[in-house]
Each structure stands twice: as structure tokens, then as C-alpha cells.
Amino acid sequence: MDTPGEDHPQFDESADAAELPRIKTGNRELDQILGGGFPANSINILMGEPGSGKTILAERMMFANAEEDARPVVFLSTLSEPLEKVVRYLQQFSFYDESLLAGAVIYDSLGEELAEHGPGALIPKLKDVIQTTSPKMIVIDSFKAIHDLTTSMPDMRRMLYEVSGILSAYETTAFLVGEYSEDQIPVFPEFAVADGMVELARRKHGTRDERYLRVLKLRGSSYAEGLHAFRITDDGLDVFPRLVSPRDAVIYQREQSRVPTGIPGFDDLIGGGFWRGSTVVVEGRSGAGKTTFGLQFAINGVLAGEPSLYLNFQENPTQLARAFENLGKGFDSLRERGLHLAYHSAVELQIDSILVGIFRKVNEHNIKRIVIDAVGDLMNATSDMNRLRGYLYALVQHFVVNGVTSILTYETSQETAVDMRFSAIADAVVVLGLEIDEHGSRRTLHIAKARGIAHDLAVRQFQISVDGVTVT
């Protein structure tokens, strides 16, 4: 006798899983922003002005989710760009894989049907695509072009009700790509049926354009709010999530060990070294010795077996190699032993990409010491000082959680004046001075602040020689 529900393994236990399955975007950072990717079987709008990167993002996702011998991903072009043009430009990207075309990735055009029959052509086309190809992902680009063909908002609403019904009934994730603007969100009915909305935008910053993406809505999922910078690259989008303080910042285990700088005469002033994971601001006017101080900290870290990262905005890698050589240390040898460099031209700075680059290197190389020379150059990357302070605060929080000891050099205009803007985020502040009078010049150093350390309070003198800084 049959015992329904017990003898037959026809119960999909995974159906009760609380966690939504996700569609990966092909970009690790964007997946993080989206809480793991777009929730599967959702309807999403990718919006932004022409040239903002919507189509590239959609295509990157298509190829990231295309698998041979599985349900295909389908791209439906409408009336914004001919299909041939879309495919032609697609081939420039590294993620393009010709072997997936016409099988795992299907490009199709809805343009002719729309031109001939109007927006009503979308419904039968969608049904036909679903019935004939069983797609796991559908991209409609541009959906806004279909909107523009409708003669009234009620017509659009009726059509969207149908489209939403069809897409919701079937196990597929849809991306409606369109040149929508933010002011259309409360007006256009497509935004009401969307489960997810991601905006891509460009903003002028000086002589540069900066690209940002923003998640405006993601039903059933948490996501990282705010503007996240991105670049368009050969691999699609390189995304730099907005820096926020780590969620577990309050529960980290504070390291109890000291990190000696290795600078002769200096570590005795701070009881042997800075606390591991602390942030030290080294400030002074131009020529005061900040860079040399930072270089020594990085070099001595490498010599002590701690991978170190030197981040620089002024000197290119060749100039920097010379600076290391001038300190009597073999540059190539240091590189082999764990010295890592990151150079960003001061005129091309984008703060988000710099910070994400730091985190990538920290994770990739298990970095334990970082020198950022100079933090003032980061000001060029943002016009908003509050934003910079917020970034730096979040940055040092990440450092402390990861046990990374950092030195941030900062150029001041007035000697010995501790810059209060950065003092608050620093565990220690070292002020370097250069006094010049009729008797000659002398270099001075004093520790203006060192949290949790019984530090020396005197103004000391130091010299810079081929061996670097020596405190007397």
C-alpha cells in the first residue's frame, strides 16, 4: 500500500531553504555589494544614461552564468541598438567566449517585431523564448525603448503586468536594461514590478569622469548602500565597493604585541614599538624626513619577515626603487622577501579604487605593515573632506581588525602643528621638524600622541644619512 509522502522521494527539501539562490555577476566585489549576487528568479532593472555601462554589466553576467549543457541565457535587443552592433562590441571583452554562442548564450532581436507590431510584440516573443529555449536568464536591452513605444501609461502598466506575470511564473532571472533616470522611478510602472534596481552613473570630478553604481532596491536581500565606484575594463566592470567600517570591528581581538620600527633610537621612545594593528600618522613639512621614516618602517618589516606594502602617489616605481637603493637596501631583494609597492599617479586618483586595491593586496599577500605616502594626496581624489575622513576611519578599522600596522605620512604647512583632522583616527602621531637658523639646521622629532604607550615627551633630534633616520 502506498503511504503518500513517505515512500516517494518527490519532496524537494531544498525548497524550504531560507537563503535565496543567487545569480553571480561575474564580479566578486559587485556580488559582495549585492549580498552574494542578484536573487535568482527576480526581475531587475539596470538603469543609467547611455554609455554608463549597463549593457556591459548585463553581458558580463550572461557569460558568467552561461554553461554548456545547461539552460541558456538569452539577450533580446529591442530598438536602441541593432543586434549586430551589440555583438560586434561584445567581442572586444575578455569574457566573450565564442564557443558559448548560439548554445549557452543566445542573442536574439525583438526589434523587427516591435517596429512592425508595437510594444504588444513583447508578450508573444517572451512566451516563445521561454517555451523554445527555457532560459535561466533573460536580458532585454533596451526595455526603455519598449516603454517609449507605448502610447499611454495605462497601456504600459497593463503590458508590464503581463510581462511580470510571465517572468515570475517561469524559473528565470530577468534584467530589464534601460536609459532611465532617477526622477522616473516614482512615475514609470516598470519600477513597481522590479525586484531589484541598480543605477549606473557618471559624475564629473575635475577633468575626470568618475563612474558609480548604486543599488536602489533589492527585494529579499541586504545590500551595501551608497555609491560604489567602478571602471569599465576589458573584463567588464571593475567595481570598488564603498568603504565602510568592518561589521566585526567591535569584537576583534586586539593584538598585544609590539611592532618595532627598526629605526635606530626611535623604538626606545615608545617602549619597543607601536602596538600591532595601530595607525601612526607621521607628519611634517616638505623635506622633514617623512618618506624616509616610512621607507625604513617598510624595509625593517620585510627584514623581520612581515610582508609590507608601500603606497605612493608622487614617485613612480623607478624613482621609488632608487629611494630604496639609496638607503643601502637591495630593491630586488626586498621585493623577493615581501616588499610590495602600489603606485598611483596623483592626477589619476580615485579614492575607492585605491582603497579596494589596498585591501586586495593585504588579503593576497598577507600584508602586515602599510605605509601610505602621503595621505594628503588622497585629498586630490575627493572634493569632500568629510568623505575622506570617513574613508580613512573605515580604512584604519579594517587595518586594526586584520592586525596591519600602518604609517600614514601627512605634509603640514606649519611645523610641529599636529593636524587635528587626522589626529583623531591615529593611535600615534609623530611630528618631524626642520629648524633652520643662523647657526645652521637641525632635524627634530617628537611623539605628540601614542595611545596606550608610555612614550617619550621630549623633542629629540635626528639625522638622516645613507642608513636613513637615526634618533639621538
Added chain:
Amino acid sequence: MPQGRSVLVVERDPHVRELQLNFLTRGGFSVDYATDGHAGLALAEALVPDLVVTEILVPKLDGLALCSHLKAGSKTSHVPVLVCSMLAATARAREAGADAFMKKPLAEQRYMDTIRGVFAARQPTT
């Protein structure tokens, strides 16, 4: 296997209903449908299909109650029931006596595999 097999689909949503009718027809089944639980129960008692597929959230009589009625009915107690719902309700479907459960949304392969699995489990083992 499907030749001559009949399936009754109880589903309110026209798009989901249309999908199921297409999948089943293409799979060689004959299909009837109802849009609410009462009509589904009446049709099931009248037609005694080989399988009933029902959503939980249908008007008048919900899919789980429909399943219980079918399993208690003298004419329909042997008819397998597949609960196919937007709700994650595997345990409740099992308690109602369902033979199978699958969660929406639907993809043809998974849907048809589940239906074939129900029939396969009903094959007499000698």
C-alpha cells in the same frame, strides 16, 4: 508512459497555468484545469485524473485542504497529488498527504522530472 495519462491542474495564476498546460501537453499528457479549490475538487471527483497538481494559494479551498479532501475521498484517495507552490511548505504538503512537492517558479525540466517521478513511484513493484 504519458500516453493516455490525465493531469488536473489547479492554479489561479493564468501565466503559471499556461506554462503547466504547455509543459504537460508537450509531454504527452491530457490536461484539465481549475482555477480554485472547489472547482478542482469537483473536477477531480468527476474525472478521477491520474494526477492532480495544485498550488496551495488557490481561492475557496486551499491546495492543502484540497489534497486532504482528495486523499479522504473514496473515488480519489488513490490519485497522487503534487503540490506545486510559491510557498516553501514541504512539511505541510507532506502532512496533507501529498505525494510530492515542488516550489515555484517553474522550469520545464524540473517540473516534468517531478511529475515523471510521481508516476514512477506509483509503478507496481513486482
